[in-house]
Amino acid sequence: MTILRTLVLLAATLSVGVGAGAYALYAHTVMPGLGTTDDRTFIGAFQAMDRAILNPWFLGGSFVGSLVLGALAALLCLGRPELPWIAAAVALHVVLMGVTMAVNVPLNDALKAAGPPDALADPAAVRAAFDAARWEAWNKLRVALSVASFALLAWSLVLHGRTDAVA
Structure with missing residues (x-):
């Protein structure tokens, strides 16, 4: 049971960390870079990235997978000192999913529904309606939530190791 607990907790921590990296990458690289492009390029690139991120690696591994692994880690750690930290991390991830x-x-869906950028009569209006500043502000919250969740799970691993070392 100890090995299973450790592996699930480690997997939950890693999956949240990978997700935190993705949200952070959008915050400090992708969106600032796209912000320097013309309207058609912004729309086309964002649409392409949004389609690409809907894949098993991100959805199953980081977005939903980290919640499932976190919940499983919490169940496996019932009555243990690391449980409150895991539960807090899972709660933050639930908030992150709600924001998303x-x-x-x-x-994202409204921007995709606008159609191919080359076919748009007024790409500037489509880009303005997307409201990148709003998207970025909420993404920064996702960065904070995911980094905090990662830190809580990392601390729970420390506690888990200390408890198992004593036992």
Whole structure:
């Protein structure tokens, strides 16, 4: 049971860390870079990246997978000192998923629904309607939530190691 607990907790920590890296990459590289492009390039590149991120690696491994692994780690650590830290990390991830589904995904979907950038009569209006500043502000919250969740899970690993070393 100790090995299973350790492996699940480690997998949860890693999957949250990978997700945190993805959100952070958008915050400090992707969106600032896209911000320097013309409207058609911005729309086309963002649409392409949004389609590309909907893959098993991100969805299954980081977005939903980290929640499942975190919940499983919590179940496996019931009654242990690391449980409150794991539970807090999972709660932060639930908030992150809520932000994503309530704000970022609808903005992404509206931009995709506008159609191919070359066919748009007014790409500037489509870009303005997307509201990159709003998307970026909420993404920065996702960065903070995911980094905090990662830190909590990392600390839970420390506690897990200390508890198992004593046992």
